[in-house]
Amino acid sequence: MTKRLKKAELHCHIEGAAPPALALSQAEKYGVDPETFMRDGAYAWTDFAEFIKAYDRVAALFRSEEDYALLTETYLRELAAVDTIYSEIIVSPDHGDRIGLGADTYLSGITAGIESARAATGIEARIIVTGERHFGPESVIAAAEYAARSNNPLVTGFNMAGEERMGRVVDYARAFDIAREAGLGLTIHAGEVCGAFSVTDALDLVKPARIGHGVRAIEDPDLVRRLVDLGTVLEVCPGSNIALKVFPNFKSHPLKKFHEAGVKVCINSDDPPFFGTSLAQEYDWASSEFGFTDAEIDGMTRTAIEAAFVDEETRARLLARL
Numbered sequence: 001m002t003k004r005l006k007k008a009e010l011h012c013h014i015e016g017a018a019p020p021a022l023a024l025s026q027a028e029k030y031g032v033d034p035e036t037f038m039r040d041g042a043y044a045w046t047d048f049a050e051f052i053k054a055y056d057r058v059a060a061l062f063r064s065e066e067d068y069a070l071l072t073e074t075y076l077r078e079l080a081a082v083d084t085i086y087s088e089i090i091v092s093p094d095h096g097d098r099i100g101l102g103a104d105t106y107l108s109g110i111t112a113g114i115e116s117a118r119a120a121t122g123i124e125a126r127i128i129v130t131g132e133r134h135f136g137p138e139s140v141i142a143a144a145e146y147a148a149r150s151n152n153p154l155v156t157g158f159n160m161a162g163e164e165r166m167g168r169v170v171d172y173a174r175a176f177d178i179a180r181e182a183g184l185g186l187t188i189h190a191g192e193v194c195g196a197f198s199v200t201d202a203l204d205l206v207k208p209a210r211i212g213h214g215v216r217a218i219e220d221p222d223l224v225r226r227l228v229d230l231g232t233v234l235e236v237c238p239g240s241n242i243a244l245k246v247f248p249n250f251k252s253h254p255l256k257k258f259h260e261a262g263v264k265v266c267i268n269s270d271d272p273p274f275f276g277t278s279l280a281q282e283y284d285w286a287s288s289e290f291g292f293t294d295a296e297i298d299g300m301t302r303t304a305i306e307a308a309f310v311d312e313e314t315r316a317r318l319l320a321r322l
């Protein structure tokens with residue numbers, strides 16, 4: 001039972017964390033037919049490409065600064081209620097622009113949600129700006145430029161999510177150069193839908209401290225050793241990987257193999273209600289499905305805090321809470 005363990009996560013997409021009940025109330029607010037995004041109480045999608053579309057349909061239910069504050073506060077309070085002390089939220093200012101809200105207002109809503117949740121529960125959170133790969137290199141570069149000039153102290157990292165099969169990492173490397181020069185922490189979705197080559201590309205061209213997923217690196221033993229040598233942290237999201245059929249079941253999921261090989265790993269929820277999961281559920285599965293001891297799970301939480309994109313004073317405070 002992992003209920004009483006302290007928790008932390010580095011990989012959760014804010015719109016992907018929208019509880020279905022909140023999505024339904026937003027749909028009612030904006031007169032959207034729930035049938036367009038939900039079946040039998042669950043978000044409707046079939047494969048990865050459909051998931052990306054379903055994500056955008058749910059994201060489209062959040063249209064104002066208040067909507068984003070409510071979404072963020074709701075998610076963080078849910079995390080705090082299961083003893084989560086730290087969360088990094090992946091956000092897409094592009095989305096704010098596309099819906100006419102504007103990137104600044106989108107981010108200020110999310111920031112307000114973080115501040116309310118912190119005041120109410122003590123949970124600490126940071127914002128990771130992401131580019132969406134399927135919108136092409138120009139859009140990802142624009143997201144990096146936006147993150148680089150953001151004066152928001154909660155914006156501490158840059159990521160790239162979206163359709164991994166679109167282009168190669170080299171096409172997007174400039175975006176990461178911009179983010180690196182601005183002092184942002186770097187992480188990138190790789191080795192989720194695409195194979196080990198995608199993780200190799202990321203290490204060669206982005207040199208990130210962390211990789212989102214990275215689980216298909218298991219297909220290349222030399223690459224696994226390289227991850228150990230570099231100390232790259234994999235933000236592993238087992239429930240997401242199984243829901244998206246990256247692996248058919250927990251037995252074949254490589255989380256334990258990475259851990260045994262000495263790769264730094266931590267546990268994350270990705271887009272929890274889309275994948276029938278939650279951070280608490282992922283912690284439970286770490287125990288019940290992967291057979292990790294509580295001490296090993298605590299070790300992965302420590303890894304998350306050690307790899308968090310926070311200042312050293314905050315890191316020390318978080319480590320002291322473990």
Ligand SMILES: Nc1ncnc2[nH]cnc12
Pocket residue numbers: 013016055161162163189192240270271
């Ligand atoms: N698991 C995932 N992979 C890539 N892009 C995403 N955007 C939201 N969730 C994602």
Ligand SMILES: [Zn+2]
Pocket residue numbers: 011013161189212270
């Ligand atoms: Zn993700």
